[in-house]
Amino acid sequence: MKDYQVIVVGGGAAGMMAAGQAAQRGKRVLLLEKKERLGRKIAISGKGRCNITNEEHVSDFIRNYPGNGRFLHGILREFDNVALREFLAHYGVETKVERGGRVFPVSDDAETVVETLLAYLAERGVTILSGITVEEILVEDGRVTGVQGLGQRRFFAPAVIICTGGASYPATGSTGDGFRFARKLGHKVITPRPALVPLKTAEAWVKEVQGLSLRNVEASLWIGGKKKVAEFGEMLFTHFGVSGPIILTLSRQAGEALRKGEPVKLELNLKPALSSEQLDARIQRDFQKYSNKQFKNALDDLLPQSLIPVLIRLSGINPDGVVHQISREERKGLTALLQGLPLTITDTLSLEAAIVTAGGVDVKEINPKTMASKCVKGLYWAGEVVDVDGITGGYNLQAAFAMGFRAGRAAAGEEFSQV
Structure with missing residues (x-):
C-alpha cells in the first residue's frame, strides 16, 4: 500500500x-x-x-x-x-x-x-x-x-x-x-x-401562504416576552412555518431558547420602512381610494394577494363591510398588525x-x-x-x-x- x-x-x-x-x-x-x-x-x-x-x-x-x-x-x-x-x-x-x-x-x-x-x-x-x-x-x-x-x-x-x-x-x-x-x-x-434552520410555527394560517417570499421585511425575535434581536431582509412562508435568510439567522438563538423551555415568538414588520404614523396615512389613502368597496377588496395595493385573507381574518374587521365604515380603532389595529404580525415558534426543523x-x-x-x-x-x-x-x-x-x-x-x- x-x-x-x-x-x-x-x-x-x-x-x-x-x-x-x-x-x-x-x-x-x-x-x-x-x-x-x-x-x-x-x-x-x-x-x-x-x-x-x-x-x-x-x-x-x-x-x-x-x-x-x-x-x-x-x-x-x-x-x-x-x-x-x-x-x-x-x-x-x-x-x-x-x-x-x-x-x-x-x-x-x-x-x-x-x-x-x-x-x-x-x-x-x-x-x-x-x-x-x-x-x-x-x-x-x-x-x-x-x-x-x-x-x-x-x-x-x-x-x-x-x-x-x-x-x-x-x-x-x-x-x-x-x-x-x-x-x-x-x-x-x-x-x-x-444552527441555520427553518422554524415551525403554531399558527396554521402559514399553510395558506406557503411559498410566499417577502423582501424588505423585519423579523423580531422575542424570548420570554422580551425582544432580543431583529433582522431585516428576505423570508419565506412554508407549510410548517417560516424560512429564508433572516429567519435562518434568528434560528440559532430561537433554537437555544426552545431547548431551555422558554417561549419563543416572532413579530413580522411587513412595512419596516414606514413609521406607524406614515403607514396609517398610507392606509387612509388606500381607504379613501377604495372607500365604497368591501374591505376584502381594498388591500390589493398594500399586500401580496395570498396574504390578504389572512390579515383580514387576524384584524377582526368584517371582510364584507364597506371601507368607509371602518372605524379609526379598527384602522389603527390593522396598522399595528402590519407592523407586528405575531408568530409562535414551536420548534426548529431537525439537524438533518x-x-x-x-x-x-x-x-x-x-x-x-x-x-x-x-x-x-x-x-x-x-x-x-x-x-x-x-x-x-x-x-x-x-x-x-x-x-x-x-x-x-x-x-x-x-x-x-x-x-
Whole structure:
C-alpha cells in the first residue's frame, strides 16, 4: 500500500482547500471522500448558486459567528475574503457582490466552484479516492499513523486532516463521522445542534401562504416576552412555518431558547420602512381610494394577494363591510398588525434539515495557529466538524476555506511538532 505524507478525510470546502495547500507545499496528499463526487454541499449551497463569502471587511467578520468567532480571528486574516476571491479568479471563477455583501460566482452556478477546486487538486497532484468511507483514525503512542476504511483497507500517513463536516444535509456526506472520530480519540464534542434552520410555527394560517417570499421585511425575535434581536431582509412562508435568510439567522438563538423551555415568538414588520404614523396615512389613502368597496377588496395595493385573507381574518374587521365604515380603532389595529404580525415558534426543523451544524469538536482542544489537535499528534481539524458556526451571508463557507487553508499548510510543514 502506497504511503502518503498527508491524508485528508472529507472532500468539501475545507477538505479540498486543505489537500491543495498541503500538496502545494510538496507533500504526497491523499483525499478520501465517502461520496462518489467531491463538493456535494458546495454544489447545493446558496440555492445552487454558491454564496462563497461576504465582501464585508475581514475585521468585521468575527461578529457574524455566534459560535466561537474569536477562534477564527487569525485564521480569517491569513486567508480572508479577498484572498479567496483572488484564488477563485486565478482559476477562472469571477465573482460578484449582491445585496447584503453576499459574494457569488458571476456564472450563478455553484458547479463552477466545485469544478475549479477539482482542477486545483489535479494541478497540485492530489490523489483522490471517492466512495471511501473512513471507519477509524489509526493512532499509535499518541501519534496518528493513518486511517482505516471499510473492509479493513488502510492508508498510512504521519498527518491526517479531518474535514468531514457536521451532521446537516446528510445526503451530501455529512453524517457526523468526525464527531465519532473525535470522541474515540479523546476529544470533547460540543453537542451538535441545528444552527441555520427553518422554524415551525403554531399558527396554521402559514399553510395558506406557503411559498410566499417577502423582501424588505423585519423579523423580531422575542424570548420570554422580551425582544432580543431583529433582522431585516428576505423570508419565506412554508407549510410548517417560516424560512429564508433572516429567519435562518434568528434560528440559532430561537433554537437555544426552545431547548431551555422558554417561549419563543416572532413579530413580522411587513412595512419596516414606514413609521406607524406614515403607514396609517398610507392606509387612509388606500381607504379613501377604495372607500365604497368591501374591505376584502381594498388591500390589493398594500399586500401580496395570498396574504390578504389572512390579515383580514387576524384584524377582526368584517371582510364584507364597506371601507368607509371602518372605524379609526379598527384602522389603527390593522396598522399595528402590519407592523407586528405575531408568530409562535414551536420548534426548529431537525439537524438533518439545517444548513449548518452548531457544535462539534471543542475549539479549546484545537490549536488555532495550526488547526492541530491538542490530544493527538499529527491530527488536524478543519471546517464544520469544528465547533464554529456563522450566520447566513457566505460566512460559513469562508470559515471552512480558511480553516482548510491553515490546516493544509500546517500539516505539510510541521506535521510532527503540533501538539
